[in-house]
Amino acid sequence: GQNIDQPTEMTATEGAIVQINCTYQTSGFNGLFWYQQHAGEAPTFLSYNVLDGLEEKGRFSSFLSRSKGYSYLLLKELQMKDSASYLCAVRDSNYQLIWGAGTKLIIKP
């Protein structure tokens, strides 16, 4: 079966750095996405990785290792507004997005 695993919840301090991990087992791979979702709102796109390595976009970076079926989202200089759920999604061989359950990130002052 297809499976995306990420931690259920994480807590971090304002101004710090946090890394959210995602491991996946899917039928085929056509890219990995990270989305941010605030409570009661739709997901918003953060990053996309299809080749191994690190993609940096401002305070957010995303890393992919296809051989390990592993990705992480790195958030630097955390702000209170970063409190949200972070969803990892993998596009499989049928170009369908397979979603993780999301990681709820709690930022404390």
Add this chain to the structure above:
Amino acid sequence: GAVVSQHPSRVICKSGTSVKIECRSLDFQATTMFWYRQFPKKSLMLMATSNEGSKATYEQGVEKDKFLINHASLTLSTLTVTSAHPEDNSFYICSARKTSGDYNEQFFGPGTRLTVL
């Protein structure tokens, strides 16, 4: 940009009635749109994939006669929840795939919160 709108944002209805939700891609054409359902504190669950001008492809366990999808144009898809009941209470989110660009990104609508009394 790529903006997707949904209407209504919130709907409350009586049990047994039908509810229609519209999803529009405002500044791009979307040959493929997706309908998701999200229960509280759960991840997105794909309900169906809608291709313009053809029948939608439903995920296993999703009743196609209950959740009617119409993708009549390249910018509009509708989801009709027929004979809604409290177990249908959920957050319904559509997304549209932009076929141009490097990676065919999906853009999400703001979602529709359905409450069935």
